[in-house]
Amino acid sequence: DLEIDGKKGKLPAGWKEETPTNQMRLAQFKIPKVGDDAEDAELIIFKGLGGSATANIDRWKKTFGADVQAKAKVTDLEIAGGKGQLLDIAGSYQFKARPFDPNAKTEKKKGYAMVALHWEGPQNVYHFRLTGPAKTVEKNRPAFMDWLKSFK
Numbered sequence: 001d002l003e004i005d006g007k008k009g010k011l012p013a014g015w016k017e018e019t020p021t022n023q024m025r026l027a028q029f030k031i032p033k034v035g036d037d038a039e040d041a042e043l044i045i046f047k048g049l050g051g052s053a054t055a056n057i058d059r060w061k062k063t064f065g066a067d068v069q070a071k072a073k074v075t076d077l078e079i080a081g082g083k084g085q086l087l088d089i090a091g092s093y094q095f096k097a098r099p100f101d102p103n104a105k106t107e108k109k110k111g112y113a114m115v116a117l118h119w120e121g122p123q124n125v126y127h128f129r130l131t132g133p134a135k136t137v138e139k140n141r142p143a144f145m146d147w148l149k150s151f152k
Contacts, residue, residue, distance in 0.1 A: 002027060004045075005121040007080040009151040012143035015043065024049070031132065034139045041132025041140060049127060053085040053118040056127060060116050065092040077117065080151035084119035090134050113137035115144060 001008050004026075011017075015029045024046055031041040051059070061069045068091030077086045093112035096104045113134040119126045130137055130144050 002045075004047075004126060004151065005080075005082075005123045007121070007151040009147050012140070012147055015143075026126070031130070031136065031140050033133060034136045037133035037136045039133055039136075041130060041136040043128065043130045043144070046127040046129075048124050050125075053120075056118045057085055057087045057116070060087055060114060060129070061089060063094045063096075064089050064112075064114070065094075067091065077119075077148070079119065079148050080121070082119050082121040084117050087114065087116045089114050090137075093131065115141055117148065 001010050011029070015031050018028050018030055020026070020028050025044055026047040027045045029043040031043060033040045049056075057074055061072050064072075068089060072087060072089040075086050075088075077084045090111075090113035093109040093114070095107045095109050111134050112132065114129060114131045115137060116127065116129040116131075119128065128144075128148065130140065
């Protein structure tokens with residue numbers, strides 16, 4: 001289970017919690033790849049980062065190719081008494097190990113997807129980002145959504 005702003009959600013089976021790779025991350029999880037996907041997916045949770053839902057979603061869209069940004073789906077989502085906006089996008093992901101470092105190298109990963117939530121909780125703002133090969137993300141999307149809705 002994971003606790004966020006005093007609310008607990010039950011993690012899906014098979015998701016492995018890892019030590020966050022940097023201080024900005026509240027938590028991170030490895031989600032095992034499916035089928036012939038080359039890599040595992042990753043769920044990253046950030047706490048207290050700035051910017052509006054629109055600004056963050058626009059920034060997340062820009063990590064994908066311009067050709068798919070207009071096709072991205074954004075929906076409102078209310079969970080555990082907090083409001084959020086959810087982004088669904090797929091295409092060529094522009095991965096940067098250090099996204100805010102202008103000198104960090106960008107690696108283009110084709111056939112990727114992201115389901116990301118900007119959520120304004122009772123006490124803090126959180127970002128949940130599930131990113132990885134499209135098949136793995138799509139297979140785990142229902143569990144991710146159920147997990148988000150399980151916070152009570």
